[in-house]
Amino acid sequence: NAGVTQTPKFQVLKTGQSMTLQCAQDMNHNSMYWYRQDPGMGLRLIYYSASEGTTDKGEVPNGYNVSRLNKREFSLRLESAAPSQTSVYFCASSRSDEQYFGPGTRLTVT
Amino acid sequence: DAKTTQPTSMDCAEGRAANLPCNHSTISGNEYVYWYRQIHSQGPQYIIHGLKNNETNEMASLIITEDRKSSTLILPHATLRDTAVYYCIVRPYPILTGGGNKLTFGTGTQLKVEL
Numbered sequence: 001n002a003g004v005t006q007t008p009k010f011q012v013l014k015t016g017q018s019m020t021l022q023c024a025q026d027m028n029h030n031s032m033y034w035y036r037q038d039p040g041m042g043l044r045l046i047y048y049s050a051s052e053g054t055t056d057k058g059e060v061p062n063g064y065n066v067s068r069l070n071k072r073e074f075s076l077r078l079e080s081a082a083p084s085q086t087s088v089y090f091c092a093s094s095r096s097d098e099q100y101f102g103p104g105t106r107l108t109v110t
Numbered sequence: 111d112a113k114t115t116q117p118t119s120m121d122c123a124e125g126r127a128a129n130l131p132c133n134h135s136t137i138s139g140n141e142y143v144y145w146y147r148q149i150h151s152q153g154p155q156y157i158i159h160g161l162k163n164n165e166t167n168e169m170a171s172l173i174i175t176e177d178r179k180s181s182t183l184i185l186p187h188a189t190l191r192d193t194a195v196y197y198c199i200v201r202p203y204p205i206l207t208g209g210g211n212k213l214t215f216g217t218g219t220q221l222k223v224e225l
Contacts, residue, residue, distance in 0.1 A: 004153075033212070042197065042215030043154065058212065090153050097142075097203065099213060101153025 023091030
């Protein structure tokens with residue numbers, strides 16, 4: 001049981017480049033989430049998917065898009081990366097009350 | 111969701127109990143208190159949650175005051191591996207919201223456990 005996995009672990013992008021962060025869970029959870037964490041701050045919700053086939057904006061959705069590919073996978077896309085998107089990105093999943101987090105993707109945009 | 115207030119940092123000696131306070135004076139009747147922690151550079155980890163009764167599991171105990179305006183997370187015998195940022199979060203129980211189990215993280219309490 002791998003839990004929540006994220007790829008890649010590290011990424012460096014130039015301003016304007018695009019990329020997709022991948023997240024998968026093997027716990028048969030309905031809900032999945034994408035958060036970002038800037039240095040010295042708590043996590044902020046970017047997008048979430050309450051169930052397969054639905055996605056909704058969180059606190060900081062601008063500059064991002066998401067796809068709930070199936071029940072297991074939830075991807076986050078940066079269409080045109082900006083230095084302000086330099087952050088650590090965490091994916092999470094939940095069935096009801098407890099969220100399980102992945103190890104994070106450390107993204108630097110230069 | 112109700113706002114929470116936590117001290118920025120706390121120290122604790124290894125083997126002693128760590129008592130982490132949280133203020134949530136605007137909590138409403140259907141909101142639960144959740145605790146998560148984040149060990150350096152890792153994803154947050156769920157610890158415990160409760161509504162109004164005290165709760166205990168293998169990791170910690172949660173004491174909620176009778177008026178529910180504050181709570182304390184207790185790590186009974188802190189170890190060096192408990193050094194982490196601890197987040198107190200207040201939110202409705204997910205089944206009642208129908209909108210996913212969203213969590214709003216503050217800046218938490220940095221707990222440092224020392225020898």
